[in-house]
Amino acid sequence: MTESDDEGELPETDGTITAVDYDFEVDVQAGDSFTFRNDSSNQFHHAVVFNFGSIDPATVEENLPAFLEGGEEQPPPPAFEDLDFEKLESGHAGVFGPGGAGTAIGTFQSGNTYAAICFIQDRTGGPPHAFAYDMYEVFQVD
Numbered sequence: 001m002t003e004s005d006d007e008g009e010l011p012e013t014d015g016t017i018t019a020v021d022y023d024f025e026v027d028v029q030a031g032d033s034f035t036f037r038n039d040s041s042n043q044f045h046h047a048v049v050f051n052f053g054s055i056d057p058a059t060v061e062e063n064l065p066a067f068l069e070g071g072e073e074q075p076p077p078p079a080f081e082d083l084d085f086e087k088l089e090s091g092h093a094g095v096f097g098p099g100g101a102g103t104a105i106g107t108f109q110s111g112n113t114y115a116a117i118c119f120i121q122d123r124t125g126g127p128p129h130a131f132a133y134d135m136y137e138v139f140q141v142d
């Protein structure tokens with residue numbers, strides 16, 4: 001992971017995942033790296049990327065909340081049964097405060113469905129953003 005306050009110093013990557021309060025804008029292509037930017041004015045964020053393979057984005061969107069809330073104790077929703085959970089995480093950007101940016105390793109395959117998810121809490125505490133504000137974005141790579 002390379003960190004920099006000045007985006008101009010960051011190396012080229014295969015796409016960008018931008019966090020705001022409390023959403024992601026995703027623009028990534030098939031590849032093995034991404035730039036993470038926190039454009040929030042207030043909160044810290046990160047991006048954990050899950051790979052849902054060939055499951056279509058609408059199905060992931062529908063089942064993701066129950067899957068996240070179930071944690072590791074609950075069985076996954078039937079739609080996610082065939083996933084290899086050992087390989088679910090395909091990328092992970094570190095935590096950045098407002099205005100921060102960095103590059104991260106992330107494997108993106110053409111045609112696959114992914115979700116970028118934020119598990120960071122507000123500065124004042126509370127549940128992770130994914131739960132408190134549905135801070136996740138489901139996307140398919142072209």
Ligand SMILES: [Cu+2]
Binds near residue numbers: 043044119120121129
């Ligand atoms: Cu967040």
